[in-house]
Amino acid sequence: MQKPQKPASPPVPGGPARRVCIITFGCQMNEADSRDIAAAFGRRGYTLTDDLKKADAVVVNTCTVRQRAEDKAISQIGRLRKWKLAKPEGKLFIVGCAAQKLGGKAIKSRFPFVDEVSGAKAIEYFEDALAAQLGPAPEIGYPDSTLFRSPQSAYVTIMRGCSLKCSYCIVPAVRGPAVFLPAAAILKDAAAKIKAGAKEIVLLGQTVNAWRGGKATFSELLKKVLALPGLERLRFMSPHPLYFDDAFTALLAAEPKLSRYLHLPVQSGSDRILKAMRRGYTRGQYLALLERLRAAVPGLAVSTDFIVGYPGETEADFEETLSLLREGRFSMAFCFKYSPRSDNPAMVSHLDEPAMEARLERLLSAVKKNSRVILNERIGKIEEVLFETDTYGRTSGNFGCRVKTGGAPGRMAQVFIEGAERNTLNGKVL
Ligand code: 5AD
Numbered sequence: 001m002q003k004p005q006k007p008a009s010p011p012v013p014g015g016p017a018r019r020v021c022i023i024t025f026g027c028q029m030n031e032a033d034s035r036d037i038a039a040a041f042g043r044r045g046y047t048l049t050d051d052l053k054k055a056d057a058v059v060v061n062t063c064t065v066r067q068r069a070e071d072k073a074i075s076q077i078g079r080l081r082k083w084k085l086a087k088p089e090g091k092l093f094i095v096g097c098a099a100q101k102l103g104g105k106a107i108k109s110r111f112p113f114v115d116e117v118s119g120a121k122a123i124e125y126f127e128d129a130l131a132a133q134l135g136p137a138p139e140i141g142y143p144d145s146t147l148f149r150s151p152q153s154a155y156v157t158i159m160r161g162c163s164l165k166c167s168y169c170i171v172p173a174v175r176g177p178a179v180f181l182p183a184a185a186i187l188k189d190a191a192a193k194i195k196a197g198a199k200e201i202v203l204l205g206q207t208v209n210a211w212r213g214g215k216a217t218f219s220e221l222l223k224k225v226l227a228l229p230g231l232e233r234l235r236f237m238s239p240h241p242l243y244f245d246d247a248f249t250a251l252l253a254a255e256p257k258l259s260r261y262l263h264l265p266v267q268s269g270s271d272r273i274l275k276a277m278r279r280g281y282t283r284g285q286y287l288a289l290l291e292r293l294r295a296a297v298p299g300l301a302v303s304t305d306f307i308v309g310y311p312g313e314t315e316a317d318f319e320e321t322l323s324l325l326r327e328g329r330f331s332m333a334f335c336f337k338y339s340p341r342s343d344n345p346a347m348v349s350h351l352d353e354p355a356m357e358a359r360l361e362r363l364l365s366a367v368k369k370n371s372r373v374i375l376n377e378r379i380g381k382i383e384e385v386l387f388e389t390d391t392y393g394r395t396s397g398n399f400g401c402r403v404k405t406g407g408a409p410g411r412m413a414q415v416f417i418e419g420a421e422r423n424t425l426n427g428k429v430l
């Protein structure tokens with residue numbers, strides 16, 4: 001594995017090194033944007049720091065998917081008042097989905113110490129926002145892939161926004177309708193990241209498998225990425241059940257470099273609630289899709305998202321969610337309390353906080369038990385592990401796996417699974 005190189009010395013000869021602290025909330029899309037933002041700072045000679053006291057610039061990349069996420073981002077901005085007072089020449093940037101939703105004006109009037117607001121839709125223009133505050137990137141060309149680079153796994157955004165209309169979701173409003181990046185740009189980005197040391201590429205998009213490039217389909221794009229020399233594993237997230245086809249199932253069965261793991265959000269086990277959510281599929285259709293995929297790829301690991309307490313969700317609806325958790329054999333499920341994201345009073349949950357919390361707790365405890373059963377099924381099997389450290393890596397099914405010896409960052413190895421502890425497998429490199 002290549003070690004991340006240090007960027008060249010800062011632009012002012014003999015001047016002090018400059019550092020940026022990037023605080024990221026929310027999903028992988030935001031994580032990917034933060035890496036691009038880091039690269040834009042890298043082009044100006046900055047290095048990354050987690051220590052606010054040492055930071056010359058701070059970026060808060062915000063999320064608004066649930067009210068709690070937005071509140072967290074806002075209180076983070078509030079806490080930065082102190083930093084700005086101590087370092088008035090420091091630059092503070094607010095970016096991402098909450099920035100998009102609330103708007104630059106509102107954020108700056110509430111937090112006048114903020115220098116620049118750049119919403120999620122404007123992320124492509126972050127370079128301009130940065131140039132406005134710090135000047136254009138110098139010609140000397142700092143290597144731009146050195147910051148925020150996880151050596152073995154890199155994100156490649158293939159689409160932005162979302163064109164579906166799930167009733168609970170704010171993403172289409174803040175990120176806009178789906179826009180697909182051209183295949184050539186995606187392949188260039190992936191190839192550059194592989195050259196910079198990535199072994200695994202994770203393709204990202206809100207409905208990632210909806211991707212189209214003219215007549216080219218998502219599966220055709222996958223084939224092209226899989227053909228890039230040096231790539232060891234390809235993942236993508238998050239797909240939507242509506243966009244799977246037979247070509248994808250056949251490709252998954254034929255191509256071992258495609259990760260044996262899908263994160264496939266289902267949201268509810270009740271047809272009534274799925275309909276109200278405008279998800280576009282029934283419980284039966286979702287389960288039939290899982291069955292088709294697993295018939296083609298035995299042992300395929302699937303994780304999901306659930307929302308509890310959606311307006312009108314009865315005890316019977318909720319029990320259908322609990323039973324879907326078992327039937328779907330999910331390796332993991334992320335569970336959220338419904339959070340109203342519009343001013344429409346009909347969209348407020350009928351459940352009070354304790355009732356909502358009680359459902360969440362019941363679901364979480366079922367998830368814990370269920371995940372344990374699925375994890376234990378891997379004991380005694382041989383798994384392909386991509387190592388992140390000398391002793392820890394992830395299997396193709398995205399289970400964490402620990403070994404005593406034989407791993408190395410970026411190394412792919414066959415591991416015999418001997419046991420499981422909490423959420424992690426343990427085994428021996430073969
Ligand atoms: N309330 C609760 N959870 C939500 N999610 C999206 N919008 C909401 C909301 N309004 C969850 C969904 C989605 C995940 C990223 O966040 O489960 O898959």
Ligand code: SF4
Pocket residue numbers: 025026027028029030062063064065096097120171174175
């Ligand atoms: Fe990601 Fe949605 Fe949150 Fe934006 S609002 S950061 S797209 S989860």
